[in-house]
Amino acid sequence: xxxxxxxxxxxxxxxxxxxxxxxxxxxxxxxxxxxxxxxxxxxxxxxxxxxxxxxxxxxxxxxxxxxxxxxxxxxxxxxxxxxxxxxxxxxxxxxxxxxxxxxxxxxxxxxxxxxxxxxxxxxxxxxxxxxxxxxxxxxxxxxxxxxxxxxxxxxxxxxxxxxxxxxxxxxxxxxxxxxxxxxxxxxxxxxxxxxxxxxxxxxxxxxxxxxxxxxxxxxxxxxxxxxxxxxxxxxxxxxxxxxxxxxxxxxxxxxxxxxxxxxxxxxxxxxxxxxxxxxxxxxxxxxxxxxxxxxxxxxxxxxxxxxxxxxxxxxxxxxxxxxxxxxxxxxxxxxx
Amino acid sequence: xxxxxxxxxxxxxxxxxxxxxxxxxxxxxxxxxxxxxxxxxxxxxxxxxxxxxxxxxxxxxxxxxxxxxxxxxxxxxxxxxxxxxxxxxxxxxxxxxxxxxxxxxxxxxxxxxxxxxxxxxxxxxxxxxxxxxxxxxxxxxxxxxxxxxxxxxxxxxxxxxxxxxxxxxxxxxxxxxxxxxxxxxxxxxxxxxxxxxxxxxxxxxxxxxxxxxxxxxxxxxxxxxxxxxxxxxxxxxxxxxxxxxxxxxxxxxxxxxxxxxxxxxxxxxxxxxxxxxxxxxxxxxxxxxxxxxxxxxxxxxxxxxxxxxxxxxxxxxxxxxxxxxxxxxxxxxxxx
DNA sequence: CTGTTAGCGCATTCAT
DNA sequence: ATGAATGCGCTAACAG
Numbered sequence: 001x002x003x004x005x006x007x008x009x010x011x012x013x014x015x016x017x018x019x020x021x022x023x024x025x026x027x028x029x030x031x032x033x034x035x036x037x038x039x040x041x042x043x044x045x046x047x048x049x050x051x052x053x054x055x056x057x058x059x060x061x062x063x064x065x066x067x068x069x070x071x072x073x074x075x076x077x078x079x080x081x082x083x084x085x086x087x088x089x090x091x092x093x094x095x096x097x098x099x100x101x102x103x104x105x106x107x108x109x110x111x112x113x114x115x116x117x118x119x120x121x122x123x124x125x126x127x128x129x130x131x132x133x134x135x136x137x138x139x140x141x142x143x144x145x146x147x148x149x150x151x152x153x154x155x156x157x158x159x160x161x162x163x164x165x166x167x168x169x170x171x172x173x174x175x176x177x178x179x180x181x182x183x184x185x186x187x188x189x190x191x192x193x194x195x196x197x198x199x200x201x202x203x204x205x206x207x208x209x210x211x212x213x214x215x216x217x218x219x220x221x222x223x224x225x226x227x228x229x230x231x232x233x234x235x236x237x238x239x240x241x242x243x244x245x246x247x248x249x250x251x252x253x254x255x256x257x258x259x260x261x262x263x264x265x266x267x268x269x270x271x272x273x274x275x276x277x278x279x280x281x282x283x284x285x286x287x288x289x290x291x292x293x294x295x296x297x298x299x300x301x302x303x304x305x306x307x308x309x310x311x312x313x314x315x316x317x318x319x320x321x322x323x324x325x326x327x328x329x330x331x332x333x334x335x336x
Numbered sequence: 337x338x339x340x341x342x343x344x345x346x347x348x349x350x351x352x353x354x355x356x357x358x359x360x361x362x363x364x365x366x367x368x369x370x371x372x373x374x375x376x377x378x379x380x381x382x383x384x385x386x387x388x389x390x391x392x393x394x395x396x397x398x399x400x401x402x403x404x405x406x407x408x409x410x411x412x413x414x415x416x417x418x419x420x421x422x423x424x425x426x427x428x429x430x431x432x433x434x435x436x437x438x439x440x441x442x443x444x445x446x447x448x449x450x451x452x453x454x455x456x457x458x459x460x461x462x463x464x465x466x467x468x469x470x471x472x473x474x475x476x477x478x479x480x481x482x483x484x485x486x487x488x489x490x491x492x493x494x495x496x497x498x499x500x501x502x503x504x505x506x507x508x509x510x511x512x513x514x515x516x517x518x519x520x521x522x523x524x525x526x527x528x529x530x531x532x533x534x535x536x537x538x539x540x541x542x543x544x545x546x547x548x549x550x551x552x553x554x555x556x557x558x559x560x561x562x563x564x565x566x567x568x569x570x571x572x573x574x575x576x577x578x579x580x581x582x583x584x585x586x587x588x589x590x591x592x593x594x595x596x597x598x599x600x601x602x603x604x605x606x607x608x609x610x611x612x613x614x615x616x617x618x619x620x621x622x623x624x625x626x627x628x629x630x631x632x633x634x635x636x637x638x639x640x641x642x643x644x645x646x647x648x649x650x651x652x653x654x655x656x657x658x659x660x661x662x663x664x665x666x667x668x669x670x671x672x
Numbered sequence: 673c674t675g676t677t678a679g680c681g682c683a684t685t686c687a688t
Numbered sequence: 689a690t691g692a693a694t695g696c697g698c699t700a701a702c703a704g
Contacts, residue, residue: 005478007454009681020691025683035689052452056401057681059392060696067433074421077618081417085410088436097403098432100424116388118343142341227622256622282413283619286563286592345697356675361699369673393697396680 008051017045028053055095059119068307069120071099071110073128073192078281079296083126083148086300094121101128104191108134115141122307124148129193130155144310148303150195151320156306158321160294162199163206165325166250169276169292170207172327173246177336178274181208182219182237182244184230184254197222200250200278219244223254230257238265238273245274245336252277252284252291259287259332270334280328288331295323344387353381364389395455404643405456407435407446409464409528414617415632419462419484422636430457437464440527444470451477458643460484465529466491480646484639486531487656492642494657496630498535499542501661502586505612505628506543508663509582513672514610517544518555518573518580520566520590533558536586536614555580559590566593574601574609581610581672588613588620588627595623595668606670616664624667631659 010028014021019038026034027042034042045051059065070087072080088096097120101107111134114123120143127149130138135154138145147157173181183204186197201220208215221237223229230249234257237244249255255277262269269275277284280293302321310316346364350357355374362370363378370378381387395401406423408416424432433456437443447470450459456479463485466474471490474481483493509517519540522533537556544551557573559565566585570593573580585591591613598605605611613620616629638657646652 005476007478007681010683011681021682022684022692023690026690029683033689038689050452052449052454054396054681055453055455056392056395057696058683060390060396060698061681061683063696065392077417078413081413085436088434089438096434096436098424098434100421100432102425113388116386117391118388119391140341142343260622286596343697347697357698358676358700359674362674365699371673374673390697393680394699396682397697397699399680 007054008049010051010053012049013042013045013051016049017042064121065119066094067097067120068094068304069097069099069114069123070126071101071107071114071123071128072126073107074100074102079279080126082296083300086297087124087148087304090301090304107192111137118142122146122311124303124307125150127194129195131193144307144316146303146307146310148299154316154318156310156317156319158299158302158306158323160299161322161324162196163203165278165292165294166200166203166248167207167210168203168325168327169248169278170204171210173248173274173276173333174207174211174213176246176274176333178246179213179336180216180219180242180244181213181246181248182221184221184223184233184247184249184258186225186250186254187222197250204248225251225254227253227257227260230254231261232257234258234261235265238262238267245272246276246333247273248276248278250278252279252281252289255284255289255291255332256287259289270332274333276333278325284328284330290330290333291328292325293328294325299323343390344385346387346389348385349378349381349387352385353378400457401455402430403433403456404430404640405433405435405450405459406462407437407443407450407459407464408462409443410436410438415615416462418632419636422633423460423484423640426637426640443528447473454478458482458647460639460643461486463530465531467529480643480652482639482643482646484635490652490654492646492653492655494635494638494642494659496635497658497660498532499539501614501628501630502536502539502584503543503546504539504661504663505584505614506540507546509584509610509612509669510543510547510549512582512610512669514582515549515672516552516555516578516580517549517582517584518557520557520559520569520583520585520594522561522586522590523558533586540584561587561590563589563593563596566590567597568593570594570597571601574598574603581608582612582669583609584612584614586614588615588617588625591620591625591627591668592623595625606668610669610672612669614661620664620666626666626669627664628661629664630661635659 010021010024013024024042027039099110101110115137122143123145125147129150130152145155147155149159151157151159185201188197221233223233247258255275258275262273267273277289277291280291284291346357346360349360360378363375435446437446451473458479459481461483465486466488481491483491487493487495521537524533557569559569583594591611594611598609603609613625613627616627620627
């Protein structure tokens with residue numbers, strides 16, 4: 001009884017087709033210099049034996065693994081999920097290997113490992129900012145690197161224009177006559193040193209200044225990106241004598257916190273308070289939350305395109321693509 | 337000028353440590369038979385050269401890739417994300433390679449490929465039911481397989497008790513005095529032949545029969561798992577002369593549709609209508625939705641444990657673990 | 673305890 | 689167009 005689990009190798013195929021492994025290898029890799037005749041025979045043998053070339057062996061020889069690594073900060077919900085989904089759908093004949101950087105230390109180690117091992121054919125870094133010492137490591141990489149939702153001078157990237165997005169958000173509010181606009185931002189300092197919060201805060205300030213509205217420090221609130229945090233802050237905000245007529249949050253989750261707080265304080269949205277979020281999460285739709293939406297699947301699509309181009313061409317073009325967020329008008333914003 | 341990007345091999349390390357590659361290989365793989373002395377020297381050399389063994393070469397030799405494959409149906413939100421997160425955190429020294437089966441055809445091909453290539457050290461199948469013809473393929477796999485949120489006689493698995501979960505849900509409702517309880521289920525027939533919907537429907541029927549409540553076919557509604565679908569159905573349901581006092585949906589998303597419909601019809605929840613969902617999504621919390629919660633991270637933890645045990649021991653124990661969902665009481669259910 | 677050597681499965685010159 | 693031979697980087701006997 002034959003071992004059904006024995007690995008079928010290129011030799012088995014060669015034997016069955018009465019050729020040498022060189023020829024088999026040629027047809028596997030679609031080389032031109034094989035007679036149509038033998039090609040047929042070999043392909044038949046491959047099918048008969050249900051042969052699959054070993055990616056490991058092939059990888060060792062070709063120095064290509066047909067794997068693309070995706071380095072992500074941690075699993076932070078929808079945003080990441082949609083990006084990952086888009087990436088997976090664009091990869092085609094590459095396998096996707098997922099590197100989870102749960103902490104900055106892990107991230108650093110992971111980068112060193114990935115570069116040292118040199119096993120993947122390309123790496124896409126999602127959201128994570130690249131620090132100088134990490135870049136030193138990345139320079140040694142013998143595979144291309146592309147960035148999504150983060151930027152670095154040395155690599156191609158596709159990002160979202162956070163500053164402009166926040167600017168547009170505020171512009172929308174001021175256009176509706178709002179003057180007292182508060183912002184609830186996320187922590188500016190975090191272990192990974194994300195830049196979103198500060199970029200969006202910057203956009204907020206630009207928006208106000210363009211409308212000639214002086215910046216009121218009391219209206220600039222920073223918390224931990226959480227719903228609860230936003231809830232607490234909102235109550236403080238709404239308890240002020242000259243309370244804001246609009247609150248802009250840097251995430252939809254925080255916007256929910258605002259909504260809750262308003263409801264608890266019996267302040268009607270949008271009649272007495274406009275609320276504008278950021279991210280356009282799935283739940284925002286059925287909450288009727290007005291928000292800023294980012295083209296996530298386009299981003300991953302373009303990101304993979306950049307990476308693949310570099311894999312094929314071997315040249316790092318350091319292209320920068322900036323994607324603009326769009327305003328989604330729903331039911332939580334109204335004129336003053 | 338030396339090529340900084342040249343791959344450093346085991347030979348480089350051997351040379352620098354004045355030993356042969358065999359010795360280097362030994363210390364890399366933590367074999368015991370190496371003198372503390374030379375071990376030191378070799379490790380120093382490894383560090384000096386910043387050497388990382390090639391997983392590809394090592395894999396070819398050892399017939400192990402240190403990679404674990406995760407086969408998922410498609411990216412369907414939170415549920416999957418949390419499972420994946422849990423898996424990633426348990427993998428440790430294995431790389432996670434993500435196989436996305438967007439369609440049943442892809443799934444079939446993917447399975448054939450993964451089995452044929454034999455590149456991973458283990459596979460975990462998430463949620464996807466395994467059909468007979470696929471099982472024939474999987475039997476040829478030379479690596480262990482474990483299942484999460486799906487079951488098959490030939491493999492170890494960890495699942496959620498959908499029937500019992502739904503049963504408990506209905507029991508909760510009948511315990512509160514509800515007699516007219518409708519269910520909005522998901523499509524029983526879908527391309528992948530998921531079994532969740534029918535299992536939960538079964539639990540619903542059990543719950544009613546245990547409470548001696550006759551089953552009213554008009555109260556059994558099937559739709560497409562969507563919020564909108566549930567919304568439409570709910571309006572029909574609530575327009576009936578003897579309308580239900582409680583609606584149980586097989587997903588939280590559908591429950592949201594119910595909530596919306598009730599609001600549109602000015603029917604108060606929970607005073608006039610109790611709503612109970614399933615899945616405990618993130619948004620359910622801030623919607624105050626009562627629902628059934630499943631221990632996702634425990635599931636992935638146990639699943640990986642099963643898989644790793646099998647990788648280590650080489651024996652397929654075909655263990656079945658069934659996890660029980662828990663009732664989360666919030667604000668959408670009340671006594672009649 | 674350490675070195676020598678033969679593969680692992682495939683791609684790729686170089687011949688023919 | 690095809691075959692023979694070499695090597696990719698590492699592990700695992702087998703010797704010593």
